[in-house]
Structure formats: C-alpha cells, structure tokens
Amino acid sequence: MTDIRDEVSDAYAPERETTEGTVYTVTGGDWDTLIDSEHDDRIVINMGPQHPSTHGVLRLVLELEGETVTQARSVIGYLHTGIEKNCEYRTWTQGVTFVTRMDYLAPLFNEAAYCLAVEKLLGVEAPRRAQVARVLLMELNRIGSHLVCLATGGMELGALTGMTAGFREREEVLHLLEYLTGLRMNHAFIRPGGLAQDLPEDWAEKVTDFIKVMRSRLPDYDKLLTAQPIWRQRLEGVGYLPLDGCLALGATGPILRSAGLPWDQRKVEPYLGYEEYDFEVPTATEADCYARYRLRVAEMHESLKIVEQAVKKMEPGPVMVEDRKIAWPAQLSIGSDGMGNSLEHVRKIMGQSMESLIHHFKLVTEGFAVPAGQVYVPVESPRGELGYHLVSDGGTRPVRVHVRDPSFVNLQTMPAMSEGGMVADVIAAVASIDPVMGGVDR
Amino acid sequence: MTEPTGTSKDGAEPTGGPQSSSEESGAAVEEHRARGGEQPEAGETERAEDPSGNGAAPEGGTRLVGPAGRERAGMFGVRGTGDTSGFGGLRLPAYAPAPAERPFGGWFDEFADDFADALDQRGIPRSAVQQVTVDRGEITFYVQRERVLDLARTLRDDAALRFELCSSVSGVDYGEDVPQRLHVTYHLLSMTYRRRIRLEVALDVDDPHVPSVVEVYPTADWHERETWDMFGVIFDGHPALTRILMPDDWDGHPQRKDYPLGGIPVEYKGAEIPPPDERRAYS
Numbered sequence: 001m002t003d004i005r006d007e008v009s010d011a012y013a014p015e016r017e018t019t020e021g022t023v024y025t026v027t028g029g030d031w032d033t034l035i036d037s038e039h040d041d042r043i044v045i046n047m048g049p050q051h052p053s054t055h056g057v058l059r060l061v062l063e064l065e066g067e068t069v070t071q072a073r074s075v076i077g078y079l080h081t082g083i084e085k086n087c088e089y090r091t092w093t094q095g096v097t098f099v100t101r102m103d104y105l106a107p108l109f110n111e112a113a114y115c116l117a118v119e120k121l122l123g124v125e126a127p128r129r130a131q132v133a134r135v136l137l138m139e140l141n142r143i144g145s146h147l148v149c150l151a152t153g154g155m156e157l158g159a160l161t162g163m164t165a166g167f168r169e170r171e172e173v174l175h176l177l178e179y180l181t182g183l184r185m186n187h188a189f190i191r192p193g194g195l196a197q198d199l200p201e202d203w204a205e206k207v208t209d210f211i212k213v214m215r216s217r218l219p220d221y222d223k224l225l226t227a228q229p230i231w232r233q234r235l236e237g238v239g240y241l242p243l244d245g246c247l248a249l250g251a252t253g254p255i256l257r258s259a260g261l262p263w264d265q266r267k268v269e270p271y272l273g274y275e276e277y278d279f280e281v282p283t284a285t286e287a288d289c290y291a292r293y294r295l296r297v298a299e300m301h302e303s304l305k306i307v308e309q310a311v312k313k314m315e316p317g318p319v320m321v322e323d324r325k326i327a328w329p330a331q332l333s334i335g336s337d338g339m340g341n342s343l344e345h346v347r348k349i350m351g352q353s354m355e356s357l358i359h360h361f362k363l364v365t366e367g368f369a370v371p372a373g374q375v376y377v378p379v380e381s382p383r384g385e386l387g388y389h390l391v392s393d394g395g396t397r398p399v400r401v402h403v404r405d406p407s408f409v410n411l412q413t414m415p416a417m418s419e420g421g422m423v424a425d426v427i428a429a430v431a432s433i434d435p436v437m438g439g440v441d442r
Numbered sequence: 443m444t445e446p447t448g449t450s451k452d453g454a455e456p457t458g459g460p461q462s463s464s465e466e467s468g469a470a471v472e473e474h475r476a477r478g479g480e481q482p483e484a485g486e487t488e489r490a491e492d493p494s495g496n497g498a499a500p501e502g503g504t505r506l507v508g509p510a511g512r513e514r515a516g517m518f519g520v521r522g523t524g525d526t527s528g529f530g531g532l533r534l535p536a537y538a539p540a541p542a543e544r545p546f547g548g549w550f551d552e553f554a555d556d557f558a559d560a561l562d563q564r565g566i567p568r569s570a571v572q573q574v575t576v577d578r579g580e581i582t583f584y585v586q587r588e589r590v591l592d593l594a595r596t597l598r599d600d601a602a603l604r605f606e607l608c609s610s611v612s613g614v615d616y617g618e619d620v621p622q623r624l625h626v627t628y629h630l631l632s633m634t635y636r637r638r639i640r641l642e643v644a645l646d647v648d649d650p651h652v653p654s655v656v657e658v659y660p661t662a663d664w665h666e667r668e669t670w671d672m673f674g675v676i677f678d679g680h681p682a683l684t685r686i687l688m689p690d691d692w693d694g695h696p697q698r699k700d701y702p703l704g705g706i707p708v709e710y711k712g713a714e715i716p717p718p719d720e721r722r723a724y725s
Contacts, residue, residue: 076686076687077685077686077687077688082696084672084697085696085697089703089718089719120578120579121578247606247607247633248661249661250607250608250609250659250661251661252607261633263633268633372510372511372537373537373578374577374580374582374614374627374640375578375580376580376609376629376638378638387609387610389612389627391510391614393510393512393537393616393617394511394514394534394537395514399614399617400612400614400615402610402612402614402627404609404612404629408664408668409664409665411664412660412661412663412664441687442687
C-alpha cells in the first residue's frame with residue numbers, strides 16, 4: 001500500500017524538519033494517514049488569498065488547535081496597485097480617476113473626499129448644487145456598499161439568498177448611479193471644484209422612484225436575515241470588540257458604533273452641509289457581528305432619508321466653481337459614438353479667441369497649480385473614517401496623496417475579533433469588518 | 443514614564459550631519475514653541491538659510507523646519523537647453539511651512555497652552571516641538587524625532603488633550619534635493635474634544651529612524667509597516683517591521699521620489715517612452 005505521504009512528499013512542498021518539529025505540508029487527504037500519532041493538534045492553515053469566504057484577495061494565516069483559532073494573522077498586498085504613487089505623476093484633476101478605483105465599493109466617497117481635500121488646498125468651495133449632489137450620490141453609494149456587505153457577508157456564511165437579494169438591490173443602486181453619473185462604478189464624476197457635469201434632466205424622478213423601490217425592499221432584509229435564527233446564531237456574540245479595543249486599533253465606522261460610540265464624521269465634523277440634514281446615527285452596544293449587521297441595515301434607511309432630503313434641497317445653479325483657472329473647461333455630450341466632448345463646446349472654444357484656446361489647452365494638459373501646503377480631510381465612508389492627506393509643493397501635481405482607508409485600518413482588528421473563537425467565526429468576523437481589498441491595498 | 447524603546451540609536455548618538463544640526467537648533471530654542479515663534483537665533487537662521495533652502499525667506503517667525511518642497515527653475519522642465527521663451531529664467535523658491543504666530547486662532551491657542559503644560563508636567567522639554575504651523579485651519583507640530591513616543595503618550599493620556607485615536611501615520615518624500623526629505627506625519631484625533639492635530643517629523647534619508655508609536659497606538663502597526671514598505675522609514679521598537687503591501691523580497695521603497703519608474707520600450711530604433719518622472723513636466 002502506498003502511503004499518501006510518499007505521494008505528498010513528491011509534491012512541491014515536502015515535509016521537513018524544523019526547530020519546532022516536523023512540518024507537514026498537506027494539500028488534502030485524511031489527516032490520520034498523513035502523520036504519525038506523535039503530534040499536537042496545532043495546525044497552521046493558510047486561507048486565501050483565493051478563497052470565496054475571505055472577502056476579497058485577503059489571505060488569512062490561522063493557527064488552530066482543533067477547531068479553535070489560537071492565532072490569526074492577515075496578509076495583504078495582493079491588490080496593491082500603487083495608486084498613491086500614480087497620483088503623484090498626474091494632475092490634480094486626473095487624480096480623481098485613480099482614487100475612485102481604491103475602495104471600489106465606495107467610489108464616490110473617494111472622489112468626494114479627494115476633491116474636498118483639493119478644494120481645501122485651493123481655498124475654494126464647490127457651489128451649493130454640487131454639494132447637495134455630492135451628498136445625494138454618496139448616500140446612494142452608501143446604500144450600495146452596505147448591500148454588498150450584506151450580500152457577500154451572507155454568501156460567506158452560507159446565506160445565499162442574502163447574496164442574491166443584496167446584489168439585486170445593489171443593481172438598482174448601480175443603475176441609478178449610471179443614470180446620474182454615466183458610469184456604474186469608477187465614476188470620476190466628482191471633480192475638484194464641483195462635478196464633471198450637471199445631473200440629467202429627470203434625475204429627481206429617477207431618484208424618487210428608487211427611494212420608493214428601496215423603501216419597499218429594505219424591510220425584506222429584516223424578514224430574510226434579522227430575525228432568522230441561523231443568522232443570529234452565527235453572528236451574535238461573535239467577533240466581539242469592545243470600545244477600548246476599537247480605539248486602540250483605530251477601528252471606525254460601524255465597528256466603532258457597534259461598540260456604543262456614536263462617532264460619525266457627518267455629525268461630529270460636518271462637511272458638504274451634512275449639518276442641514278436630519279438623520280440618526282444608529283448605534284449598538286453589543287459590539288458583535290450581529291450588531292454591525294443591524295447597524296448597516298439601519299444606516300441604509302438613514303441614507304434613504306438623506307437622499308430624500310437632498311432631492312428637496314437641490315436648487316438650480318452651477319455645479320462647478322466660477323474660477324476659470326480651476327473649472328474643468330470641457331463639456332460632455334452624447335454623440336453618435338457614445339459620450340464624448342461636446343462638439344458645440346469645442347466649436348465655441350475654437351471660435352472664441354486664441355487666448356481662450358490656449359487657456360483651455362493649458363488647463364487640460366498641465367492642470368491647475370495648487371498652493372503649497374498640506375491638508376487632511378476625513379469623511380464618513382460606509383466603512384469608517386476615510387481620510388485624504390494631500391501635500392502640494394505648489395505644482396500642478398501632488399507631492400503626496402495618502403489615503404487613510406478605513407478598510408486598511410479596520411482589518412487590523414481581525415485577530416482581536418477572531419482569536420479564541422472557532423474557525424467559522426473568523427469568517428463572520430471578517431465579513432463584519434467588511435474590508436474592501438482595493439482600499440486596503442491601494 | 444517608560445523610556446521610548448529602541449530609540450537608543452537615535453537618542454544617544456545621532457548620526458548624519460544635518461540631523462544633528464537641527465537637533466542643536468531645536469535645543470537652542472527651548473520656550474520657542476509655547477510662544478509660537480520668536481526672534482530667530484543664530485543657529486536656526488543658519489539652518490533656515492541652508493544652501494538648498496535659500497529661496498525660502500523666513501516670514502517673521504523662526505523657521506526650524508527646512509524646506510518641504512523643491513525649488514523650481516524654468517518652465518516645462520527645460521534643463522540645459524537653449525530655452526528662448528523667457529520662462530527658462532524663472533525661479534520659484536522651495537516651499538517651507540511658515541511658523542505660526544500667536545494667536546493661532548480658534549481652539550489652537552488653548553490647546554497649545556494645554557499641550558505645553560502637559561509637556562512640563564511630564565518633564566519633556568518644550569524644545570521637543572520645534573515649530574508650530576497653522577495652515578488652512580489645521581495645526582501641525584514639527585517635533586523632534588527622539589520625542590515622538592513621549593509626545594504621543596502625552597497627547598493620548600493627558601486629561602486636557604486626550605487624543606484617543608491615531609487616524610493615520612504616513613510618510614512624505616519631498617524630493618531628492620530637499621534636505622531632510624523624508625517626513626513622517628501622524629494624524630491624531632481627540633474624540634473627547636473633537637480636535638485633530640498633525641505631528642510631523644523630518645528625517646534624513648541616510649538615517650531614517652524614528653521611534654515606533656505602536657505601544658501607545660496599536661493601530662499604528664500597519665501604518666508604520668506601510669511607511670517602512672513605501673518610504674524605507676525604520677520605526678525603532680516596532681514589533682515586526684516587515685513589508686506589508688509589496689512582496690517580502692522586494693528591493694527598494696516605491697514611494698520614494700528617486701525610486702526608478704519603468705519606461706516603455708517602443709519597437710522603433712530602440713526608442714523608449716521615458717518614465718513619468720523623466721518626461722517633460724509642467725509643474
């Protein structure tokens with residue numbers, strides 16, 4: 001009889017002696033046939049980065065004793081794309097198209113935070129209509145992002161209906177965002193100084209329809225998941241992280257609020273006129289995965305309230321600053337070959353004057369210069385504090401774009417939430433952190 | 443109070459010329475910080491007018507922090523060619539953060555007083571803070587690197603300060619020609635008082651050591667690993683300073699300005715599209 005070990009030892013990683021004893025590298029098979037009786041139950045398993053339950057290309061290294069996790073570590077970097085570095089070689093306006101690809105579930109938050117930071121450096125403020133539109137878009141985006149969290153979290157825990165339902169509703173969000181901005185994701189719609197263009201004519205109607213649809217569908221999640229015994233048993237008391245742990249580890253967003261601190265940038269340091277909107281910051285005190293799930297559901301309802309108010313608040317007006325040294329000079333229109341530069345606008349520039357053409361050319365090719373200095377602008381993304389630290393040396397390109405991504409910071413809480421629990425609870429904990437690896441690795 | 447761990451190297455025998463000169467000037471102006479910029483003393487003036495920072499004329503206050511930005515000559519990145527446009531003679535000074543004068547405005551003054559008191563209580567010399575800059579409604583404290591850990595602990599624990607959350611730790615590289623080009627910035631948030639401040643440490647690229655603040659702010663763990671990975675800043679006392687985003691066996695620190703960027707070869711007589719940092723630039 002051939003021992004499986006012989007076959008395994010021929011594989012890429014044979015067993016080997018180390019200072020801590022024999023290390024077996026196994027890729028399958030029956031445990032008892034693999035090793036002799038003399039061993040403790042300590043196993044180090046690798047989970048991910050290609051694993052359907054690790055919430056993206058996240059790699060977990062778990063040390064197990066039986067089914068209990070004694071140590072957990074996460075390994076990241078598999079989705080590192082060097083966006084921060086790339087931004088240093090683009091104009092301030094081009095930066096938007098990069099940052100929107102970081103936390104790809106919350107692109108509009110990245111754009112808004114980046115643009116707020118650039119505007120703070122410039123000392124300008126976007127016009128009222130652009131601000132309200134940004135709030136509107138961000139809150140729609142928050143709903144979409146939380147839906148993906150529920151959907152993928154549900155899938156990872158085996159609640160597949162949660163996934164299908166979540167992605168179905170998220171599709172509504174994406175359809176609406178596509179109608180409003182032109183793209184489902186990676187919009188690059190929010191620009192330094194305002195918006196790329198005004199919202200389409202019947203935007204209010206579409207948004208109102210969307211609110212109606214979501215009002216009817218969001219309660220379904222309560223029926224589907226909130227009171228469901230299996231869902232509760234998988235989440236309640238799991239992934240516990242109390243307030244002091246949250247603060248020490250820098251966790252923000254739903255994780256922090258699930259521990260009882262009603263900390264929300266929209267309330268504590270309002271930006272874009274959030275102080276004018278009437279909404280609640282849901283909090284819980286259980287500090288477990290179930291509390292975080294409930295907070296996300298509650299936040300979607302609050303976001304709908306904000307969207308509704310934004311529709312009412314929107315007044316006609318410009319969506320880009322008046323300053324022609326900053327305002328993007330292009331106009332978009334739908335041509336026979338899709339969206340592109342408005343020919344009428346191009347004709348106007350070309351026909352106006354030589355100086356106008358030069359100005360247009362310079363603004364588009366070299367961009368605007370931003371006075372030297374540095375700013376840090378935080379906003380409340382669906383995952384917590386999304387901060388942009390921008391440094392300018394007075395040029396037309398940033399010296400440094402640093403993103404304090406909430407996923408990156410929150411993922412550090414994974415060991416604290418999972419060690420001492422069961423393997424299956426690691427999945428629940430990671431799902432409740434809701435890390436988006438595009439944001440973690442940037 | 444525990445001594446900062448792992449800083450013995452920096453604390454005891456500072457290496458690197460420019461760093462030590464800045465330390466001297468920092469020590470020379472005890473009391474400077476509390477009053478937010480007084481008359482320049484010989485040491486600092488020298489430092490401020492160091493050859494590469496000569497464009498940055500001090501604007502009233504004492505400038506302890508070197509230029510944070512590069513000088514610009516000419517337009518369109520034209521170097522050594524017969525530029526007849528007239529723009530080639532253009533000279534723009536390097537940017538250096540201006541020290542703030544009292545009153546700083548807003549809550550900054552009250553906070554600065556509380557901070558100074560807290561430092562006195564804990565026996566930390568006030569010279570630990572080299573310069574205060576208030577810009578665009580944000581306050582930045584340029585601090586001595588040896589004192590980073592002490593300051594972080596003071597800021598977190600003092601009842602009048604209470605910076606419970608360390609939002610972010612990151613690096614900035616101001617460019618090859620800039621003295622003390624590597625900066626480490628700490629963004630701290632006080633949830634009790636709803637205040638945000640920034641600490642900044644300037645480092646020499648030859649001696650990029652700074653004490654780790656992980657024991658005060660555990661969240662700084664990954665931030666510091668990222669800063670090491672991207673900028674090559676060594677955080678002494680960090681529990682496991684390994685690469686985090688790049689592969690373990692990667693060479694170099696990608697976000698340094700002198701990190702080589704790849705060009706794109708073109709199949710035409712061996713031509714190459716130059717890497718972005720070597721292309722003609724407008725800034």
